[in-house]
Every structure is written in structure tokens, then in C-alpha cells.
Amino acid sequence: MKTRDTLREGLIKRILATVAVLIVCGLLLEAQRRWHFASVDPMVFPMWIALALLYIGGPRFRAWPILVHLAIWALLVIMTLLILGARWWVAVVYPTVIFLLIVRGEWDKMVHGGRAPKIARRNDGESRSSASLGESHQSATLRPSTRGQTFLRVLRHSLIAPWRARSWRSDTLQSAIRDRISASEQNHLGEIVVAIETRWSTDDIRRDMTSAQHARNRFSELGVWNTEHNNGVLIHISVAERAIDLIADRGIAERVDASTWQVIANELAAQCKRGAIQSGLLAAIDRVGTLLNEHYPTSASDENPDERSNIPVLT
Amino acid sequence: MARLQRISAHLFRAWWLAEQQFPETVFDTIAARIAELEASHRGDIVFAVEARLALKAVAQGFTPRQRAKNVFAELEVWDTEDNAGVLIYILLAERAIEIVADRGIARLVPQARWDAICADTSSALSRGEFKAGAVAAIEAVSALLQEFMPALPGRARNNELIDRPVLL
Numbered sequence: 001m002k003t004r005d006t007l008r009e010g011l012i013k014r015i016l017a018t019v020a021v022l023i024v025c026g027l028l029l030e031a032q033r034r035w036h037f038a039s040v041d042p043m044v045f046p047m048w049i050a051l052a053l054l055y056i057g058g059p060r061f062r063a064w065p066i067l068v069h070l071a072i073w074a075l076l077v078i079m080t081l082l083i084l085g086a087r088w089w090v091a092v093v094y095p096t097v098i099f100l101l102i103v104r105g106e107w108d109k110m111v112h113g114g115r116a117p118k119i120a121r122r123n124d125g126e127s128r129s130s131a132s133l134g135e136s137h138q139s140a141t142l143r144p145s146t147r148g149q150t151f152l153r154v155l156r157h158s159l160i161a162p163w164r165a166r167s168w169r170s171d172t173l174q175s176a177i178r179d180r181i182s183a184s185e186q187n188h189l190g191e192i193v194v195a196i197e198t199r200w201s202t203d204d205i206r207r208d209m210t211s212a213q214h215a216r217n218r219f220s221e222l223g224v225w226n227t228e229h230n231n232g233v234l235i236h237i238s239v240a241e242r243a244i245d246l247i248a249d250r251g252i253a254e255r256v257d258a259s260t261w262q263v264i265a266n267e268l269a270a271q272c273k274r275g276a277i278q279s280g281l282l283a284a285i286d287r288v289g290t291l292l293n294e295h296y297p298t299s300a301s302d303e304n305p306d307e308r309s310n311i312p313v314l315t
Numbered sequence: 316m317a318r319l320q321r322i323s324a325h326l327f328r329a330w331w332l333a334e335q336q337f338p339e340t341v342f343d344t345i346a347a348r349i350a351e352l353e354a355s356h357r358g359d360i361v362f363a364v365e366a367r368l369a370l371k372a373v374a375q376g377f378t379p380r381q382r383a384k385n386v387f388a389e390l391e392v393w394d395t396e397d398n399a400g401v402l403i404y405i406l407l408a409e410r411a412i413e414i415v416a417d418r419g420i421a422r423l424v425p426q427a428r429w430d431a432i433c434a435d436t437s438s439a440l441s442r443g444e445f446k447a448g449a450v451a452a453i454e455a456v457s458a459l460l461q462e463f464m465p466a467l468p469g470r471a472r473n474n475e476l477i478d479r480p481v482l483l
Contacts, residue, residue: 217389225393228418250394 020097145208157199161240165198168239173278174312180285181310189304190231190252190292192285193224195313199240211238215245225249227307231296233288235268235281244269246288255295264288318376321409325373329366329408333482336407336445337364344446346479348453357467358399358420358460359476360453361392365483367408379406383413386483393417395475399464401456405449410440412452423463432456 145153167173181192195218204214215236219225224232230251237244246261264287271280298304349360363386368377383404387393392400398419405412414429432455439448466472 220388220391220393223388225388230398250396 023093023097150205150208153205154202157202157205157240161199165196165239167277168196168198168237169314173281174314176278177281177285177312178310180282182306184285184289184292185304185306185310186298188289188292188298189229189296189302190233190289191224191227191306191308192233192235192288192292192310193222193308193313194235194237194281194285195222195315196237197239197315200238211241211243212245214238214241215243215247219247222308222313224308227251228305229296231292232308233292235284235288244272252292252295256291260291318374321373322370325367325370325408332407333364333366337449337480337482341446341449342480342482345449345453348450349478350474352453352457353474353478354472355466356457356460357397357464357470358401358457359392359395359474360456360460360478361390361400361402361476362449362453362480363390363402363404363483364480365404365406368406379404379409379411379413382406383415387415390477390481392476395419396473397464399460400476401460403449403452403456405440407445410437412436412440412448414452414456420460420464424459428459432459 177194181194184192197218200209200214209217215234215238218236219234222234224234224247226232227249230249232249233252234245234247236247244265246265248256248261264284267287268280268284271277271283345362349362353360365382365386368379368382372382383402386404387400387402390402392402392415394400395417398417400417401420402415403412404415412433414433416424416429432452435455436448436452439445439451
């Protein structure tokens, strides 16, 4: 039964792909045939191609805000109408098909050889300690967001967050963090990484991630795990979600009580609420440094390489 | 020129290949084999298959090696007690195999041993023996792990990572 279902699914995908390719070819032929009759600026056609390529290609595409998607789509429709004149149905059908293909992830499935990517990672539960604090989406047991909520969340991430993030991006704050981490790492073998993130990708929002899950992924991406003694600590601040997450690798996590991280996160959050971003962050770095110094002190015999960059990661 | 060849390989060489060569049944057998072999050592093997990379990345000279390192982070293969996770990554478009080992096991095993496994498997892949090549690679890596990190009698097996192959 299962195999028949997957077979049918594969067939539908192939038909969809064929239809999309046929429409593209027909459209190009049609445009070529009509080129001499169309009384439009000759620049429109290359611009249309460029826009279409931009639209269907590029791994970063899904990270763009939904408003950009809609704007490009509308532009595509208008330009196609300009080129083709009377053939209004082509102008509507082609962008709609491409749009639906992309939105439904069909494009990705075609690119990846006909099967949806499977995201399955671990067999067991958590092994690292983490503490998190955020305003929204804190628990996986909550019911999933509706489309409207997701849309509002995307808007918040793409429109409000960049404005809100200005105070986090100042040069004085960056250099202060860097200097404090460098000073702290003289006293212990651990590594502290600070990451300040303005917004999430639209994909992550659509997946209804919690800020803790998101910070865990960032822990992977930034390579904080890549230390000799497994004692990297990530202080992750998500500006759009107003969330603060501390993630400690298993080496330090098994020596420190899990609630300690939560206390540090709470304090940092309280400071940020009062507007004392810089002093709050530096205090948090100091407290993490004290913990690391307690459990991984430097000694003459151990070398203490700087395994992870001390410069805060701004995204 | 090599880059153009790579781009054309990623455009044309992997259509439906993941579906044909690695259907669910093959994934089942690989998963069973990994679970069976992991009982004899402290390592943890993760097997990942990818049909192709994004063309833009290939055009910029993104190598399978770099991709494998990213996958190592993404799939959290680093997250094991003894730092003994091993990722076997197969990129179908280039018939390429990459093995990424965590620092715990990497410092014990000489580099030549890994290279030998990679050479064997990539020749099997280029001959089109995908399933046999994959299983042989898993067995060879398990043998290495068994040699350098055998299971300790007193300690229960701690299966921390996913056994089932991951299709990226």
C-alpha cells in the first residue's frame, strides 16, 4: 500500500515538473514569436528573465520576507502581461504554478531527486544544558500556530526586528564584548561565544520552532561544539523573539547545575528590559566565565588555545 | 573546466538517483546493519545521502568536503559522549564519499585508514554499485571503530545518534 502511494506521489511530481517545463518552453516560444509585434521596451524581456531566474533560483530565496515574494510575483505578472499582450491566461498561470510549486516545497523535492528531505536527528533526549527565556513560542506542547499568527510573526521578524536591533549592533558594544570574552578566556579553558541574531529565516518561522530549538541549531552551525574539552558556551540573543538562550556543551553541562544557566539568563533578561544591554551582557559573560574558571581552570601544563572566535556573531 | 564539469554533473547526473538507488528498503537494511554493528564499539555512525548541491554553491567552488563538514554540524554528529561520532556522507551527483570523524576517534586512527575506505567506496560508487558500496563503507568504518574503540564490558551501549540513514 505504502509503495503504491509513494509511486503515485512520484508520478504526480513528475507530471508537475513536466507541466512546469512545458509552460516555460511555451512561454519562451510565444514570446519569441510575438517579439516583433509587441510594442514594449526591449529591456523588459531580459529584465523579466533576470527576475524569473532570481525568483526560482538561489538557496537564500526562502529566507526572504513574504512581502518580497509577493512583490516579485506581482512584478512578474505585470511584465509577462507587458510582453505577451493578449495572452492573459499564460501570464496568470505560469507565475501561479511556479509560486505554488515553491510555496508547497515541490521545487525543493524536484531538486532533491523526488523525495522530501527528512529531518530526523537524534534517538534520545537532551545531553546539554540549556536555559531559555522568551516572550513567545516557548513550548512545543502549545497548539501549533495558525497561518495568521505565522504571518504576523514573519512581519514582526522582517519589519520590526531590524529597527529594534540597532542598539545591539553598535560598535562599542561589539568591542566591549570581544574584549571581555578575551579577558575571561585567559582564566579558563572554556570558550564563550555570543551570538546576536536580528531575525529568523522565514523557513524556521514556518516550522514553528521554539527559540530553544533555534538556539540549539545555531549552536551546531556556529561550531561551538568544536572544542577540545567540550566546554563551549553559547549566549544566544534573538532580537525578533526577544529571547535569550544559554547553551552549554556536555563537558561543562554535566558539572554545573542546570538551574544556574536559567538564573544567568533571567538576570540578563531583566537587565535588557531596563535597557542596560551592555552591562547586562558583560555581567552574563563574567558569570559564565566564573563557572568555567571553577571547573576548567588554566594551569601551566595545559595549553589554552583560542578555539572559537571572540568576536560576537551578528546576523 | 573542472568547475563546468561539476556543474553539469549536478545538473544532469542525479535526477531520481536517490529514489532509484536508495529506496526506503535499502535505508531499512542500512539502518539494521548500523544498529547491529554499533553494539561492538563505542562509536556512533551516521549515514547521510544527498542527491545534489545548490548550483550556486557548486559554481562558487563549494566542495563535497565542505558540505560534509556542514552536515556533520547540522546532524549533530558531534554530540556523543566519547566524541566518537563518524559521518559517512555520499553525494550522488559526483559519486563522492566523505567521511568526517569527530576528534575522539580521529586522533586514534591513522589518516591512511580513512583514505583507504574512501578510495574503495568511491570506486564502488563510480561502478554504480551504490548499495554494496554503502554497506561496505559502513562495515569498514565499524571495523576501524571496533579496533580502536571497542565496547567496554561494564558499560551499557549508549546509542546517541540516529541509525537510520538521512536523505538530505
